[in-house]
Amino acid sequence: MSLEYILTMIANNWPMFLRGAGMTLFVSIIGTIVGAIIGLLAGVIRTIPVPENKSKRIFLKLVNLILSIYIEFFRGTPMIVQAMVIFYGSALAFGIDMNVTVAALVIVSINTGAYMAEIVRGGVISIDRGQFEAAQAIGMNHMQTMLNVVLPQVIRNILPATGNQFIINIKDTSVLNVIGVTELYFQTKTVAGISFKYFEPFFVACVLYFVMTFSVTLILRYFERKLDGPENYSMTGTKAL
Amino acid sequence: MEKVIDIQHLSKSYGSHEVLKDIDFSVKKGEVVCIIGSSGSGKSTLLRCINLLEKPSGGQIIYHGENILDHKHDIHAYRTKLGMVFQQFNLFNNHNVLSNCVVGQVKVLKRSKEEAETVAKKFLKVVGMDQYVNAKSKQLSGGQKQRVAIARALSMEPDVMLFDEPTSALDPEMVGEVLKVMKELAETGLTMLIVTHEMEFAREVSDRVVFMDKGVIVEDGSPEQIFNNPTHERTKAFLKRTIK
Numbered sequence: 001m002s003l004e005y006i007l008t009m010i011a012n013n014w015p016m017f018l019r020g021a022g023m024t025l026f027v028s029i030i031g032t033i034v035g036a037i038i039g040l041l042a043g044v045i046r047t048i049p050v051p052e053n054k055s056k057r058i059f060l061k062l063v064n065l066i067l068s069i070y071i072e073f074f075r076g077t078p079m080i081v082q083a084m085v086i087f088y089g090s091a092l093a094f095g096i097d098m099n100v101t102v103a104a105l106v107i108v109s110i111n112t113g114a115y116m117a118e119i120v121r122g123g124v125i126s127i128d129r130g131q132f133e134a135a136q137a138i139g140m141n142h143m144q145t146m147l148n149v150v151l152p153q154v155i156r157n158i159l160p161a162t163g164n165q166f167i168i169n170i171k172d173t174s175v176l177n178v179i180g181v182t183e184l185y186f187q188t189k190t191v192a193g194i195s196f197k198y199f200e201p202f203f204v205a206c207v208l209y210f211v212m213t214f215s216v217t218l219i220l221r222y223f224e225r226k227l228d229g230p231e232n233y234s235m236t237g238t239k240a241l
Numbered sequence: 242m243e244k245v246i247d248i249q250h251l252s253k254s255y256g257s258h259e260v261l262k263d264i265d266f267s268v269k270k271g272e273v274v275c276i277i278g279s280s281g282s283g284k285s286t287l288l289r290c291i292n293l294l295e296k297p298s299g300g301q302i303i304y305h306g307e308n309i310l311d312h313k314h315d316i317h318a319y320r321t322k323l324g325m326v327f328q329q330f331n332l333f334n335n336h337n338v339l340s341n342c343v344v345g346q347v348k349v350l351k352r353s354k355e356e357a358e359t360v361a362k363k364f365l366k367v368v369g370m371d372q373y374v375n376a377k378s379k380q381l382s383g384g385q386k387q388r389v390a391i392a393r394a395l396s397m398e399p400d401v402m403l404f405d406e407p408t409s410a411l412d413p414e415m416v417g418e419v420l421k422v423m424k425e426l427a428e429t430g431l432t433m434l435i436v437t438h439e440m441e442f443a444r445e446v447s448d449r450v451v452f453m454d455k456g457v458i459v460e461d462g463s464p465e466q467i468f469n470n471p472t473h474e475r476t477k478a479f480l481k482r483t484i485k
Contacts, residue, residue: 052312053312128331130327130329130330130331131331131333131334133294133325133327133331134325134327134331134332134333134390135333136294136320137292137294137320137323137324137325137327137394138320138321138324138325138345138349138393138394138397139317139318139319139320139321139345139349139350139397140317140345140348140349141317144348144349148333148344148348149333149335149336149344152335153334153335156335229377233337233373233375233376233377233380234375235372235373235375236371236372236373236374236375
């Protein structure tokens with residue numbers, strides 16, 4: 001092993017690494033965003049207060065049951081196994097020949113959605129009852145309360161957990177190499193396979209993964225500060241004595 | 242005079258515990274009514290039942306000739322007619338002072354943003370908070386928060402204002418500024434229903450005082466009558482304990 005070898009290897013294979021890193025970022029960004037949307041929807045539905053109307057109550061129970069099954073199933077099985085089941089299963093059961101990239105996006109999205117649903121539910125529960133009551137007292141319904149008062153606060157509060165999920169996705173998309181997604185781990189393995197040298201390519205991959213996750217951390221911190229707004233406020237008009 | 246809210250045989254239980262027992266009570270237009278009584282007497286629950294933050298177990302709430310406990314009734318539209326001020330202020334944390342007073346008008350009453358802001362500023366001026374439109378809830382003192390909360394409720398231009406112990410969570414030095422605002426509102430002829438422990442204030446501003454104990458209305462009369470010549474033993478005992 002030498003520094004010289006690593007540099008030559010990078011010089012010869014950088015498009016492979018770059019494409020791999022690009023794919024990793026693409027799948028994890030889309031997966032996190034779609035997953036967050038699924039999580040928000042599921043979280044809002046799971047916190048709807050029990051309706052008075054009987055048929056509505058039964059319908060809501062049914063929806064909640066389906067959501068629970070979804071969440072428990074996808075949190076409770078490894079993504080690598082889900083990837084195999086969904087990718088090969090869709091071909092076997094429905095005769096759909098899934099594009100691997102589409103398959104990757106679907107798997108990461110629904111997996112993230114299951115985790116995010118619980119994160120959002122926790123976020124909604126943590127909002128003070130008084131916020132809900134004040135919104136209801138001025139005549140807002142559940143949807144208006146959620147959109148205008150609760151969710152903006154929930155989103156701010158779950159941003160660190162969402163960042164965590166994003167970072168986990170960047171790393172865990174590596175398991176998608178089992179269905180042939182050309183993400184960073186897959187590309188690194190290919191580079192290593194050509195030269196039969198393993199340490200150097202994976203060392204480079206290691207650095208690339210860290211650069212990606214750390215950049216995400218920094219960007220999200222910046223967003224958190226943005227969302228918090230300025231510490232000070234300006235008075236308008238003249239202050240009465 | 243016309244009754245704004247007429248409550249008949251209202252009851253509320255949590256399991257087997259009966260918090261409100263067969264309450265008959267009404268508020269007329271322009272009246273200022275204070276509800277007094279010791280903690281746990283059911284006065285806050287009564288107020289919260291009126292705007293349905295608590296679901297009554299039985300009885301009727303008649304508003305404009307209609308029983309709003311009928312399932313068909315639109316409770317969201319009804320609530321816009323009742324302004325609520327909470328003990329813990331409950332300003333929306335994600336909105337600044339102005340948008341706290343604007344969001345309900347725009348989203349629920351479907352007013353334009355311009356109109357809503359004009360209305361909001363008018364009421365923020367009434368409570369003396371018009372200079373703080375850009376401030377967030379966490380940047381205000383308790384008294385300031387409560388005054389904004391009053392402006393938020395007024396901005397919906399309700400028929401009745403409900404106050405649930407509006408000064409109980411305040412530092413003593415801030416109680417005065419909130420009571421002053423409420424006193425000014427009472428003088429404008431606004432219909433107000435106030436749950437309070439401020440006896441001096443109740444005596445001064447109310448047209449009527451209601452004394453509650455153990456889930457029932459024990460005595461209901463003019464401030465002079467309740468404070469100077471209470472007829473029931475329980476009222477006498479309560480006043481003796483609270484007024485030094």
